[in-house]
Amino acid sequence: VKVAGIYEVVGRRTYREHPPGAVFEAAMDARHEARALARGDIKKLASTTPALQPGSYTLPPGWTTKNEEVQNRG
Amino acid sequence: VGKRIALKDYIEIDHIDLSDFFSQIGFSSENEQVDVSGFNSTGVDEFLAGKNTASVSGTVFGAYGANETWAVLWPLHRDRTVFPIKWRVDSSAGVSATNPELRGNAQILSWSPGATRGSPDSFPVTFTPADSTGFYYSET
Numbered sequence: 159v160k161v162a163g164i165y166e167v168v169g170r171r172t173y174r175e176h177p178p179g180a181v182f183e184a185a186m187d188a189r190h191e192a193r194a195l196a197r198g199d200i201k202k203l204a205s206t207t208p209a210l211q212p213g214s215y216t217l218p219p220g221w222t223t224k225n226e227e228v229q230n231r232g
Numbered sequence: 233v234g235k236r237i238a239l240k241d242y243i244e245i246d247h248i249d250l251s252d253f254f255s256q257i258g259f260s261s262e263n264e265q266v267d268v269s270g271f272n273s274t275g276v277d278e279f280l281a282g283k284n285t286a287s288v289s290g291t292v293f294g295a296y297g298a299n300e301t302w303a304v305l306w307p308l309h310r311d312r313t314v315f316p317i318k319w320r321v322d323s324s325a326g327v328s329a330t331n332p333e334l335r336g337n338a339q340i341l342s343w344s345p346g347a348t349r350g351s352p353d354s355f356p357v358t359f360t361p362a363d364s365t366g367f368y369y370s371e372t
Contacts, residue, residue, distance in 0.1 A: 169298065170297075171248050171249050173248060198298055199247070199299060
């Protein structure tokens with residue numbers, strides 16, 4: 159299970175190559191997050207929901223056919 | 233890139249940078265030598281590569297503060313946790329073809345700290361692959 163959020167490195171050691179005091183956004187395995195929170199490596203500032211915003215991505219040319227596009231529109 | 237003196241290695245255990253608690257680290261990958269020799273006129277043995285056995289072994293300093301070796305490693309062994317490890321030779325540079333990073337999901341199957349009077353508190357630790365992906369080098 160993946161979880162996502164904004165985290166602050168509160169321990170004295172670098173976490174995922176983010177130095178102490180750094181704030182970073184990440185998606186990670188829920189078990190990894192739980193261990194890091196329990197050890198005091200990081201603090202979770204906020205939960206986030208990863209999402210693609212309209213227009214923020216493009217599909218490779220020819221990746222979909224017209225038929226698939228129609229089906230995806232429902 | 234030429235010869236190097238090992239000084240800047242980066243070692244990450246369960247996403248925590250424990251580089252300065254390791255004084256030694258090594259990776260071992262061994263393909264089993266399977267004898268498939270048949271009778272032949274030269275008498276030479278013939279082998280195939282069989283099962284692969286790999287491990288990452290190191291020497292860590294015993295340190296008992298928050299986010300230090302005992303606080304990180306002991307619960308991973310005690311709880312039989314599967315966790316990610318990373319090792320690359322140059323912590324001051326990113327992962328690349330000339331600074332590949334060894335990665336994998338590991339577990340600590342044995343735990344044997346010790347101390348000798350007048351000497352630094354250090355002990356061996358071995359990381360064993362925990363899934364069929366095993367340990368692998370990444371260049372990105």
